[in-house]
Amino acid sequence: MNVNVSTGKPRLTTSAMIASIAEAGQRTKAAPFGHALCKVAEERADIVGMTADLSKYTDLHIFAQAHPERFFQMGMAEQLLMGAAGGMAKEGFVPFATTYAVFASRRAYDFIHQVIAEEHLDVKIACALPGLTTGYGPSHQATEDIAIMRGIPGMTIVDPCDAHEIEQIVPAIAAHKGPVYMRLLRGQVPLVLDEYDYVFELGKAKLIRDGRDVLIVSSGLMTMRALEVAKAMAGGDADVAVLHVPTIKPLDERTIVREASRGGRLVVVAENHTVVGGLGEAVAGALLRAGQAPKFRQVALPDAFLAAGALPTLHDRYGISTTAMVASLKAWLA
Template sequence: MKPETTNATTAPSKPRLTTSAMIASIAAEGQATKPAPFGHALIEVARRRPEIVGMTADLGKYTDLHVFANEFPDRHYQMGMAEQLLFGSASGLASEGFIPFVTTYAVFASRRAYDFIHQTIAGENRNVKIACALPGLTSGYGPSHQATEDLALLRAMPNMTVIDPCDALEIEQVVPAIAEHKGPVYMRLLRGQVPLVLDEYGYEFELGKATQLRDGEDILIISSGLLTMRALEAAKLLAADRIKAAVLHVPTIKPLDVETIVAACRKPGRAVVVAENHSVIGGLGEAIATLLMRARVYPVFHHIGLPDEFLAAGALPTLHDRYGISASAISNSIKSWL
């Protein structure tokens, strides 16, 4: 598929600039990034764990698995454009003691191969690690490539652990953690030049744990993945208006860190906003709302997420503003609620 291009300038005297909706970066101009953190982290773990293999369905270059393939060509399996075969084969390898790290796009895993993951991996509790690129609204190619429902689908699957990392640092830490974990894992994957954010906060990933990155008495933003990056940016914008926003990062969507989330939401006089790069149906927002109801904790609650509709195609910055998940849109929404 040929990437669509957009003309960044109409002035005839300037060179034509193009961007790809498929591989568009989520990093802001000048933001620190690291290249292919997933691929490089997997190499480091695989050097210690000979049972680790890498598998993909014609998308190694676009999921950073090509880095692993170059280092360990005899431990890399290119299955072609056959996602159901990919996951069925991964289950078979896991049954023989291997630890497959399987990559594709999130839409292909959560929709095209759902039943194969459900029956052959989750149903058998196989030790397969699924890392999927283009989660939520990280592609401008429209509904065919925007996985806006993946968390809802995968977190409903028994035995499946679900993780939504924020940045390059967290991806580097998640890979060895899930290699140690016994059982199937679904991990949302940021690939290419991935922003580096959490190093400023001395962050350390722990499976199943949420971490408060900053404190604030006016509002609590609970977020995961890309939206934690945006929540931190929004908190800085809010601070300019003397609004103190706390940010609680929840990278493990399943199982949730019940104790930490409930304790953070019990603080009196502080509204709670859940922000996620996912449909408002079935993701982190609904999971936390249900959790709070069961714990009998009733803060003022708001939810920022993608609408329950098929989203448009276009440039990511424009789409993020349009659907309310850019830092400025989050900041404006919060100010309207206070």
């Protein structure tokens, strides 16, 4: 039992504080990133794994067990991690560097910008706890990481929906030349897209489900939410289409503009990220440049420091749960 030392009384705790986006009973797959990286490394001797004391919490420990001679533990030093990853890339290796998204995007930004991106080095940065996938407050909630990374020239940014997609993304970004920032879902990761015969292509958006009333343009776990919303509203509330955009940069503007200009539908961008500088603003810019102005709304996190707490409560509070999204869509369609 956890006891408050000042009062001697039991302290209330909740396992919901642990970062998990899987609902009870949902199909999941354990550590898809770690297993996929091991598979790629079996075929390519140039793949190395590096982390800043977070191998267990980014699923890189699986790679470390399989390929200990190619695993490098850099300690709690994210700037060193990124600098060393750049050095490894200069020597012909393809490092996968893992940490939490807050530490890569905030603490190690200058090293990523100057050491890795400016020289267009072949470093793959895989970062756990993106957006609101932890209840531990602003110190661990990387709600602005995409906005930060989008500003780096030549940086490819991917935001996978589920385990099925992660397994396809890992070999794809390993084959891609240049730096990549990947938002990482780890642990027991939901399985969703395999039900739709989905195939990941770097730089491509995919229409997962069509619908006549609403088009949800989404990335990451919000595509899972969007598909849940579409099912929940299928009984007569609205016919909802879902366009999954796993590659945030470079953005598949052609597909987005084509789908958003079809049939006068309400266009809703759903992202696990602040309203500032993420997928929503990227899509809005693409539409305006193409001369398209559909009715447009965003489901996103507020431009604020978010609270700590249990994830289901926080997702409801900040409007990114399935229930909250359904309520928002009904209000916008009224």
